Amino acid sequence: MARTLAFRLVAAVPLVFLVSLLAFGLVHLMPGSASETILGDAATPEAVAELDAELGLDRPIIEQYWNWATDAVQGDFGRSLITSRDVSDTLVERFPVTISIAMGGLVVALMIGVVGGTVAALRQGRLSDRVISLLTASGLAVPNFWVAVLLAFYFGVERDWFPAIGYVGPTESITQWIYHLILPSLALGLGSAAVIARQMRGGLLDVLDRPYIRAARAKGLRYRRVVVVHAMKNAFIPVITVVGFQASVMIGGAVLVEQIFGMPGIGVQVVGAVLSQDMPLVQGVVMVSAVIVIFMNTLIDVSYAYFDPRVRLS
Amino acid sequence: MRVRKWFVLFLLLALFAAACGSDDDNAADVISDRDPVSTANGSTDNDGSDGDPSSDGGDDPTPTPTSSSPSAAPTGPSGELHYAVPLAPASFDAHSENRDFGMIFYTLVYDGLVNEQADNSLEPGLATEWEISPTEARFTLREGVTFHDGTPFDAEVVKWNIEKAKVTPGTTGALMRNIDSVEVVSPTEVVFNMTGPDPDLLNNLARFPGMMMNPNVSPEDLASGAVSAGTGPYVIASRNESELVLEVNPNYFDPDDQGFEKLTFTTLTDDEARYNALVSGEADIATMRVFQLADAEAAGFPVAQAPANFTFLHFHDIGGNLIPEFADVRVRQAIAHLINREGWNAAIARGLGNPAVQVFDQGSPWHIDGYEGFPYDPERAAELLAEAGVSNLTFEVPSWGIFNAWHQALSAMLAEGGITMNIRDVPPGQNVTEVAQQQVGASVTIWSSVHADTAFGNWLSPPTIWNPWDVPVASVIGPYQAALAAESIDEQNAAFRAMLQEAYDLAWIVPIYRNPTITGYDPEVAEAVLWDNITLGLYVRDMVPAS
Numbered sequence: 001m002a003r004t005l006a007f008r009l010v011a012a013v014p015l016v017f018l019v020s021l022l023a024f025g026l027v028h029l030m031p032g033s034a035s036e037t038i039l040g041d042a043a044t045p046e047a048v049a050e051l052d053a054e055l056g057l058d059r060p061i062i063e064q065y066w067n068w069a070t071d072a073v074q075g076d077f078g079r080s081l082i083t084s085r086d087v088s089d090t091l092v093e094r095f096p097v098t099i100s101i102a103m104g105g106l107v108v109a110l111m112i113g114v115v116g117g118t119v120a121a122l123r124q125g126r127l128s129d130r131v132i133s134l135l136t137a138s139g140l141a142v143p144n145f146w147v148a149v150l151l152a153f154y155f156g157v158e159r160d161w162f163p164a165i166g167y168v169g170p171t172e173s174i175t176q177w178i179y180h181l182i183l184p185s186l187a188l189g190l191g192s193a194a195v196i197a198r199q200m201r202g203g204l205l206d207v208l209d210r211p212y213i214r215a216a217r218a219k220g221l222r223y224r225r226v227v228v229v230h231a232m233k234n235a236f237i238p239v240i241t242v243v244g245f246q247a248s249v250m251i252g253g254a255v256l257v258e259q260i261f262g263m264p265g266i267g268v269q270v271v272g273a274v275l276s277q278d279m280p281l282v283q284g285v286v287m288v289s290a291v292i293v294i295f296m297n298t299l300i301d302v303s304y305a306y307f308d309p310r311v312r313l314s
Numbered sequence: 315m316r317v318r319k320w321f322v323l324f325l326l327l328a329l330f331a332a333a334c335g336s337d338d339d340n341a342a343d344v345i346s347d348r349d350p351v352s353t354a355n356g357s358t359d360n361d362g363s364d365g366d367p368s369s370d371g372g373d374d375p376t377p378t379p380t381s382s383s384p385s386a387a388p389t390g391p392s393g394e395l396h397y398a399v400p401l402a403p404a405s406f407d408a409h410s411e412n413r414d415f416g417m418i419f420y421t422l423v424y425d426g427l428v429n430e431q432a433d434n435s436l437e438p439g440l441a442t443e444w445e446i447s448p449t450e451a452r453f454t455l456r457e458g459v460t461f462h463d464g465t466p467f468d469a470e471v472v473k474w475n476i477e478k479a480k481v482t483p484g485t486t487g488a489l490m491r492n493i494d495s496v497e498v499v500s501p502t503e504v505v506f507n508m509t510g511p512d513p514d515l516l517n518n519l520a521r522f523p524g525m526m527m528n529p530n531v532s533p534e535d536l537a538s539g540a541v542s543a544g545t546g547p548y549v550i551a552s553r554n555e556s557e558l559v560l561e562v563n564p565n566y567f568d569p570d571d572q573g574f575e576k577l578t579f580t581t582l583t584d585d586e587a588r589y590n591a592l593v594s595g596e597a598d599i600a601t602m603r604v605f606q607l608a609d610a611e612a613a614g615f616p617v618a619q620a621p622a623n624f625t626f627l628h629f630h631d632i633g634g635n636l637i638p639e640f641a642d643v644r645v646r647q648a649i650a651h652l653i654n655r656e657g658w659n660a661a662i663a664r665g666l667g668n669p670a671v672q673v674f675d676q677g678s679p680w681h682i683d684g685y686e687g688f689p690y691d692p693e694r695a696a697e698l699l700a701e702a703g704v705s706n707l708t709f710e711v712p713s714w715g716i717f718n719a720w721h722q723a724l725s726a727m728l729a730e731g732g733i734t735m736n737i738r739d740v741p742p743g744q745n746v747t748e749v750a751q752q753q754v755g756a757s758v759t760i761w762s763s764v765h766a767d768t769a770f771g772n773w774l775s776p777p778t779i780w781n782p783w784d785v786p787v788a789s790v791i792g793p794y795q796a797a798l799a800a801e802s803i804d805e806q807n808a809a810f811r812a813m814l815q816e817a818y819d820l821a822w823i824v825p826i827y828r829n830p831t832i833t834g835y836d837p838e839v840a841e842a843v844l845w846d847n848i849t850l851g852l853y854v855r856d857m858v859p860a861s
Contacts, residue, residue, distance in 0.1 A: 082405070083555060276404075
């Protein structure tokens, strides 16, 4: 297992390098220029050229990349061109919020998806299966920002059961942290729960039809034990793949959800940064997001080894 | 069995967390302090009487009532105010800002030599007296003032700030162009040597260009707000992209401007999030959109409205360099006749704005009584276009954010006259950049001038961003020069009115409507005092805790 993890981590290095090239290159391909954005109504061609020189934007792109990458490796993403704050400070402040929402959404998705998919598979063709299928179809059809608006209004404003906006960090209060994450996590996780439920249902039905399950039943094992111990572990393999993908979706989806719940995550910031061509901030966000996604995918890959011994052997 | 146990355990944890969270005692830090505050007038004199209103500051716009008045005078600052705002200043270097809404924040941290009030009238700030002539402006500075870090404020600081503002590119530098040099007479007296008459000098000193910042703070710390660099009533306690926390400055010279001990501005870009924050009690004041007004009032939250900036169509290319047809006054007038101001107001502001044919309201010295401009008249527009021999006119405007709805409305109205106006999405602020770079023929924009002299400098003067081809229009420059040479305020105002009327008649400036600022508030905390002529503007200096 340790070798698998080490191999995956080493394999991630060139991927991070490629992502850094993309992050740097794409920002430079965007129309307009950062200097024009900063100068606003003062953006005469002379002033733009002067600011370009000051920001180093007039240097060869390879030199710009090298300077940026060597600093970024040391955790220095530079200063925001718009707010003059250290990008690293912004990332440190805001990524924990986004990751909290994304993790909350993943927990919701897993809980509801796995339970729902399992129930649907075990009660195939019955009313509960059909109800769950209907709910999963609805979950897939309704966008998470709309769910967020409804949850914030109904449970946050009308009922006052949960906070409609705001965020409290876990270092301030664990209970408040969870309390503030419940609605955003639900909004973010329900769509993914539907995906996972469908995958779980299909995977479990497939496994339950395998000869070794029939053999286990024939040996007289209790049905519940057969399902939980023997069937579900194998049914999880395709679900894990989906979870890996959904984890990336969560980080993207958090961008919208955190705006609706007024949470100071990276999403709100990155939208503004892209629009205002705040290159250091966009590049920092893309890099950190990419590293997080790569790390999560590495964990998913490693988890295959737990669920499927053949992966370990190969 | 194990799965069920875990599920039940998680449910119990979630319920426990929810139960703890709903306890008001444990409420999140965004929940406001709603303790009612007893009030009594124990404030000191604000020195407001020792300015010299007989100077050129006497031509200030006539004060109009603020949208709401303070509910009571407190014994001192108390309580907290949480304000949900749609956007925050990008930089705390006030000289680099040109968007009026930034005044909400800057005027809490900084002072100008002159300070602006909610009705746009002026009062002494860091200067207590002044004398202004066409050749010099002499200011007597307030004594004993220090910056938030203890650095003394004196004439050298004024010189440093004005010289900094003068070389700041864009609007700030342009507004300071008439100050030739700054001379320090003594620590409490400073003289600006002027290149000529500058009727709006005081107004400009009360806005971004005149904000006095601490020269000992590094440019990076100044811009980021990492160090509180003002003399103003509040000190920056913390600032990041989503929250600005200000705490009262205990050494401030005018305690009347400090209603609250602490101010928290939370940036919520989503309209629904701001509304939810107000209604759920997590903000005391929230900037709202017109479509939320009825809901807020139904929920028991009063809504303050104030006339904000005028919206108008400006022909940047009056010389026809980019769009040759725009050089013909008949084409511009035809476009002006195609604008249905009532329909615009109904569609965009749900009738809460004010359709307008001029950019200074009744009561302003630059309002032209009886002027009707170019009323909505598609038939007359068709005649004018036919006279000009123009058909199938097409042009493009860059647009973003709030400009999108305005440009869409204008595009639909112009289509009625056979004119095609294409809208191109650009990043925020890029529209101004493109105007400055001679890439835009005309666009809808926001009138930010509170003085007719500033109006000339911003929109009509040959060396200006909004007249990017530097077209000199003699019939506008003539009255402007007459205004500068006028020997009395009345004569000057008459000349300014003539200048503006010419700009209207040439359909160079085509006023459309005055959009409203709409702010919901919790009356148990404080009444909102809105800032006239500033979209989204809240005048916090006049706000006090509810009694």
